[in-house]
Amino acid sequence: xxxxxxxxxxxxxxxxxxxxxxxxxxxxxxxxxxxxxxxxxxxxxxxxxxxxxxxxxxxxxxxxxxxxxxxxxxxxxxxxxxxxxxxxxxxxxxxxxxxxxxxxxxxxxxxxxxxxxxxxxxxxxxxxxxxxxxxxxxxxxxxxxxxxxxxxxxxxxxxxxxxxxxxxxxxxxxxxxxxxxxxxxxxxxxxxxxxxxxxxxxxxxxxxxxxxxxxxxxxxxxxxxxxxxxxxxxxxxxxxxxxxxxxxxxxxxxxxxxxxxxxxxxxxxxxxxxxxxxxxxxxxxxxxxxxxxxxxxxxxxxxxxxxxxxxxxxxxxxxxxxxxxxxxxxxxxxxxxxxxxxxxxxxxxxxxxxxxxxxxxxxxxxxxxxxxxxxxxxxxxxxxxxxxxxxxxxxxxxxxxxxxxxxxxxxxxxxxxxxxxxxxxxxxxxxxxxxxxxxxxxxxxxxxxxxxxxxxxxxxxxxxxxxxxxxxxxxxxxxxxxxxxxxxxxxxxxxxxxxxxxxxxxxxxxxxxxxxxxxxxxx
Amino acid sequence: xxxxxxxxxxxxxxxxxxxxxxxxxxxxxxxxxxxxxxxxxxxxxxxxxxxxxxxxxxxxxxxxxxxxxxxxxxxxxxxxxxxxxxxxxxxxxxxxxxxxxxxxxxxxxxxxxxxxxxxxxxxxxxxxxxxxxxxxxxxxxxxxxxxxxxxxxxxxxxxxxxxxxxxxxxxxxxxxxxxxxxxxxxxxxxxxxxxxxxxxxxxxxxxxxxxxxxxxxxxxxxxxxxxxxxxxxxxxxxxxxxxxxxxxxxxxxxxxxxxxxxxxxxxxxxxxxxxxxxxxxxxxxxxxxxxxxxxxxxxxxxxxxxxxxxxxxxxxxxxxxxxxxxxxxxxxxxxxxxxxxxxxxxxxxxxxxxxxxxxxxxxxxxxxxxxxx
Numbered sequence: 001x002x003x004x005x006x007x008x009x010x011x012x013x014x015x016x017x018x019x020x021x022x023x024x025x026x027x028x029x030x031x032x033x034x035x036x037x038x039x040x041x042x043x044x045x046x047x048x049x050x051x052x053x054x055x056x057x058x059x060x061x062x063x064x065x066x067x068x069x070x071x072x073x074x075x076x077x078x079x080x081x082x083x084x085x086x087x088x089x090x091x092x093x094x095x096x097x098x099x100x101x102x103x104x105x106x107x108x109x110x111x112x113x114x115x116x117x118x119x120x121x122x123x124x125x126x127x128x129x130x131x132x133x134x135x136x137x138x139x140x141x142x143x144x145x146x147x148x149x150x151x152x153x154x155x156x157x158x159x160x161x162x163x164x165x166x167x168x169x170x171x172x173x174x175x176x177x178x179x180x181x182x183x184x185x186x187x188x189x190x191x192x193x194x195x196x197x198x199x200x201x202x203x204x205x206x207x208x209x210x211x212x213x214x215x216x217x218x219x220x221x222x223x224x225x226x227x228x229x230x231x232x233x234x235x236x237x238x239x240x241x242x243x244x245x246x247x248x249x250x251x252x253x254x255x256x257x258x259x260x261x262x263x264x265x266x267x268x269x270x271x272x273x274x275x276x277x278x279x280x281x282x283x284x285x286x287x288x289x290x291x292x293x294x295x296x297x298x299x300x301x302x303x304x305x306x307x308x309x310x311x312x313x314x315x316x317x318x319x320x321x322x323x324x325x326x327x328x329x330x331x332x333x334x335x336x337x338x339x340x341x342x343x344x345x346x347x348x349x350x351x352x353x354x355x356x357x358x359x360x361x362x363x364x365x366x367x368x369x370x371x372x373x374x375x376x377x378x379x380x381x382x383x384x385x386x387x388x389x390x391x392x393x394x395x396x397x398x399x400x401x402x403x404x405x406x407x408x409x410x411x412x413x414x415x416x417x418x419x420x421x422x423x424x425x426x427x428x429x430x431x432x433x434x435x436x437x438x439x440x441x442x443x444x445x446x447x448x449x450x451x452x453x454x455x456x457x458x459x460x461x462x463x464x465x466x467x468x469x470x471x472x473x474x475x476x477x478x479x480x481x482x483x484x485x486x487x488x489x490x491x492x493x494x495x496x497x498x499x500x501x502x503x504x505x506x507x508x509x510x511x512x513x514x515x516x517x518x519x520x521x522x523x
Numbered sequence: 524x525x526x527x528x529x530x531x532x533x534x535x536x537x538x539x540x541x542x543x544x545x546x547x548x549x550x551x552x553x554x555x556x557x558x559x560x561x562x563x564x565x566x567x568x569x570x571x572x573x574x575x576x577x578x579x580x581x582x583x584x585x586x587x588x589x590x591x592x593x594x595x596x597x598x599x600x601x602x603x604x605x606x607x608x609x610x611x612x613x614x615x616x617x618x619x620x621x622x623x624x625x626x627x628x629x630x631x632x633x634x635x636x637x638x639x640x641x642x643x644x645x646x647x648x649x650x651x652x653x654x655x656x657x658x659x660x661x662x663x664x665x666x667x668x669x670x671x672x673x674x675x676x677x678x679x680x681x682x683x684x685x686x687x688x689x690x691x692x693x694x695x696x697x698x699x700x701x702x703x704x705x706x707x708x709x710x711x712x713x714x715x716x717x718x719x720x721x722x723x724x725x726x727x728x729x730x731x732x733x734x735x736x737x738x739x740x741x742x743x744x745x746x747x748x749x750x751x752x753x754x755x756x757x758x759x760x761x762x763x764x765x766x767x768x769x770x771x772x773x774x775x776x777x778x779x780x781x782x783x784x785x786x787x788x789x790x791x792x793x794x795x796x797x798x799x800x801x802x803x804x805x806x807x808x809x810x811x812x813x814x815x816x817x818x819x820x821x822x823x824x825x826x827x828x829x830x831x832x833x834x835x836x837x838x839x840x841x842x843x844x845x846x847x848x849x850x851x852x853x854x855x856x857x858x859x860x861x862x863x864x865x866x867x868x869x870x871x872x873x874x875x876x877x878x879x880x881x882x883x884x885x886x887x888x889x890x891x892x893x894x895x896x
Contacts, residue, residue: 322761323758323763327761335759345752345753355749355756357760358745358760371740390877393531395870
């Protein structure tokens with residue numbers, strides 16, 4: 001497959017220009033670049049979701065024009081999206097045949113084909129499992145199978161490792177190598193350089209919408225690759241000096257929360273959660289998504305009422321206080337899903353600045369809004385937090401993800417919180433914005449802010465946190481010292497393989513951890 | 524920055540304009556297909572509306588419509604669809620008329636009581652839907668439709684002579700008895716030819732101002748709008764969503780209770796079985812067309828009142844006055860379609876424009892850049 005001189009313009013912006021890539025059959029080809037570099041546009045072009053303004057795509061020597069993804073699929077190109085497109089209440093078989101019913105029907109022939117593909121590439125997919133019972137890694141394999149089922153010979157994987165723990169990443173890479181060995185081609189999009197170097201045969205780097213170079217993974221270090229990618233050195237999340245004090249800000253004691261399944265079964269989603277965050281301390285919580293982190297945050301911010309235990313902020317008992325009271329008491333919140341919980345997408349920026357702090361100055365006085373003061377303060381946030389926008393009357397939806405996040409960070413910091421709950425604060429944010437957000441968290445921490453950090457990015461967790469805890473199936477099962485722990489050790493604890501205090505691990509533990517049962521089997 | 528405001532205004536007007544043009548075109552098409560003159564009915568309607576007495580009728584009707592549309596709009600801003608305004612105002616008007624006719628109070632106090640009772644009954648009726656939604660998760664669309672039917676039956680039963688109704692001598696009509704003249708709401712007379720504008724029409728205007736103020740300028744209004752825009756975000760920001768659902772449902776019902784007041788206090792002074800019905804549904808159309816904006820709703824209410832009142836003259840010229848009904852229906856359909864089109868176009872366009880301005884270096888200066896200078 002070859003791309004020559006691909007250029008895509010949106011009114012006023014050139015998203016891609018002069019992209020030249022040659023992808024060889026039977027290789028894993030990595031496309032790397034920071035967020036906003038134009039990877040996703042290029043991907044959409046490859047998959048027929050966008051049409052290039054200039055340039056040609058050649059597949060197996062023949063020029064291809066894709067008017068829609070259907071055309072791309074017909075030419076053997078398949079895409080595994082970053083956000084899975086699966087129906088939870090369907091089985092694997094049903095999900096795979098959905099939309100492809102004409103291929104092998106929906107019955108035994110389809111089942112046979114699925115088994116065949118699964119065995120051929122070592123995917124280990126069970127056709128009759130319900131998707132909602134599967135873990136993230138298994139869902140991803142279902143997505144890959146779905147694409148293969150439709151006859152894809154070229155697979156595009158968009159940030160496939162973003163949701164996986166290190167062990168699962170290794171398993172995925174094994175699958176990719178199988179695919180490669182069978183003569184399939186994989187286009188692997190990522191900005192995690194270590195992974196790219198370990199799995200890719202060829203690497204193409206994209207910066208500011210164009211290909212700036214290729215790299216041979218055998219002779220490239222992550223640092224060189226990073227410099228190619230951002231044009232300068234990669235920022236690091238590491239904090240410099242400890243600012244932890246002995247004055248507790250948030251004390252959580254024996255917090256318990258139950259939830260009722262659709263089937264009526266009551267499950268404990270949080271059990272015996274106990275921790276203290278002091279002034280100037282960043283407490284990081286590691287864990288595979290879905291192990292209770294979201295519920296913990298929601299219990300802390302007041303969106304769920306705990307069934308037991310206490311939450312104390314700076315001496316005041318907030319265990320059952322409504323969300324607004326907690327906000328006013330000094331809890332800042334950077335939500336994990338900013339579109340759902342952090343922004344009013346179709347409202348102007350200054351109204352988004354009010355959101356969450358409507359009862360506080362400068363947004364309102366004595367029950368009445370103060371739009372003028374809110375607008376002035378929004379301008380201040382835009383300036384101080386480097387939000388890239390032409391003005392404050394534009395809707396939040398028209399900003400890029402990184403700028404939306406900077407606005408949220410600025411908003412939450414503007415009310416001098418005592419505690420900041422930061423859930424995946426740099427998810428989907430470009431490298432530049434990431435560094436700024438890290439700086440802001442660090443700076444606030446120096447001034448005595450307590451931070452609860454939840455992140456899937458283990459480097460971020462280890463780099464920013466003063467204390468680390470591991471969450472597994474609703475419990476805090478292990479703690480670790482960020483100064484000595486490695487992402488691999490942390491990753492194995494996240495699968496439930498290790499408990500207690502994680503020391504700079506004795507080497508003997510590591511292989512055990514790697515063979516820990518995958519998340520979904522353990523459930 | 525002005526540019527974005529102007530843009531928004533233009534886009535805001537584009538929706539209704541597009542809808543009206545399409546609706547008029549389609550109505551003309553219907554006329555053509557049925558072998559009629561596609562233009563003349565409009566002329567007849569405009570001619571009719573040039574008479575001052577018709578104008579007074581239109582304004583009075585618009586006042587009533589305006590209240591109904593405000594009631595619906597309160598719900599819409601919160602993402603609630605109160606289809607039950609119709610039942611709420613009829614029941615409210617009937618109970619208020621009963622109380623007004625039977626309680627011995629001096630005039631102004633009696634008026635105040637009637638209005639208060641109407642609001643309470645309206646709120647009570649919509650509150651049932653609110654409680655069902657917050658406690659049992661019942662869709663307010665379903666429950667308010669049901670409550671409309673129940674209200675109809677309840678009113679019919681209450682107004683029976685063996686219950687609370689009165690049958691005027693020599694008439695088949697049933698009423699709730701007359702409210703004494705001391706408690707008639709004074710109107711603005713425009714002379715014997717023209718008739719008088721209901722005093723309550725001005726109250727309706729005041730309600731529009733209150734609506735604008737509460738929604739646009741208070742914390743409560745912000746919470747309500749935020750919940751309507753994104754319930755999850757509002758919840759995370761500290762809004763108690765359930766309480767908000769119930770509160771806005773009660774508010775919507777209380778405003779709905781006022782819908783019958785211009786007619787009751789300014790014209791009929793009693794609730795009878797021929798009391799105007801169906802205004803709640805008209806309110807939905809108007810709130811949609813007016814985009815929940817107090818001024819937009821006012822203009823839409825006038826437009827709809829114009830269609831209804833001036834179409835009466837069509838019959839005298841050999842056209843069916845149902846042409847206006849067809850037009851109303853077409854307006855609803857084209858409004859829904861055109862607003863969604865304009866909304867999507869607007870969002871996309873703004874995203875592009877922001878991209879353009881940023882690419883052209885039009886961003887607000889940030890401290891970092893200033894430091895670099």
